[in-house]
Amino acid sequence: xxxxxxxxxxxSVTPKEKVTITCRAxxxxxxxxxxxxxxPGQSPKVLxxxxxxxxxxVPSRFSGSGSGTDFTLTINGLEVEDAAAYYCHQSDRFPxxxxxxxxxxxx
Amino acid sequence: QVQLQESGPGLVKPSETLSxxxxxxxxxxxxxxxxxxxxxxxxxxxxxxxxxxxxxxxxNYNPSLKRRVTISADTSKNQFSLKLNSVTAADTGVYYCAxxxxxxxxxxxxxxxxxxxxxx
Numbered sequence: 001x002x003x004x005x006x007x008x009x010x011x012s013v014t015p016k017e018k019v020t021i022t023c024r025a026x027x028x029x030x031x032x033x034x035x036x037x038x039x040p041g042q043s044p045k046v047l048x049x050x051x052x053x054x055x056x057x058v059p060s061r062f063s064g065s066g067s068g069t070d071f072t073l074t075i076n077g078l079e080v081e082d083a084a085a086y087y088c089h090q091s092d093r094f095p096x097x098x099x100x101x102x103x104x105x106x107x
Numbered sequence: 108q109v110q111l112q113e114s115g116p117g118l119v120k121p122s123e124t125l126s127x128x129x130x131x132x133x134x135x136x137x138x139x140x141x142x143x144x145x146x147x148x149x150x151x152x153x154x155x156x157x158x159x160x161x162x163x164x165x166x167n168y169n170p171s172l173k174r175r176v177t178i179s180a181d182t183s184k185n186q187f188s189l190k191l192n193s194v195t196a197a198d199t200g201v202y203y204c205a206x207x208x209x210x211x212x213x214x215x216x217x218x219x220x221x222x223x224x225x226x227x
Binding site: 001032034036043044045046049050055087089091092094095096097098099100101 | 211
């Protein structure tokens with residue numbers, strides 16, 4: 001099983017700040033890494049697919065990078081509405097796995 | 108527009124079977140284009156993939172749950188279902204049905220989630 005380790009697990013941030021969340025895979029997964037945002041009481045919503053590809057309707061302040069084992073989600077100019085949990089997810093090999101999540105709190 | 112909706116009992120007794128159904132609209136569950144998944148989330152914790160069904164009867168399960176899980180499809184109702192037997196309190200959580208295209212592994216389509224509590 002591929003283990004995805006996210007850091008940080010929690011971060012308290014101010015609006016307009018730049019936020020970086022990392023996801024490290026226990027073995028190479030190429031570019032098959034996706035990022036989701038989950039707000040309380042809601043289903044996850046895909047932000048970035050295949051490491052760096054944007055998805056429809058997602059604000060341009062969200063971007064992704066990386067390949068192999070190291071991946072990054074960046075939020076440029078954090079907004080209050082970005083308070084949420086963020087998860088990485090790999091679809092390279094079965095079983096599919098998720099990172100443990102990163103919770104962003106807005107100060 | 109593809110939509111998914113979970114339904115089923117919100118309370119299950121320990122050692123019994125958890126049963127949930129996902130009703131799909133906007134696409135046929137027999138479509139070879141989609142993989143139909145179950146994912147769960149314990150309270151306050153992260154996401155765990157349970158498994159999926161595709162082409163109506165082909166399945167793939169998480170090895171950690173494989174002995175207890177069955178995912179099936181009912182094309183007449185355009186639904187797919189999850190059965191998890193011998194449940195314990197550790198199986199408590201929100202259960203999501205979700206779909207992804209055969210050609211891509213990320214989830215665009217999600218149900219709203221169904222909270223299932225295992226308790227006597």
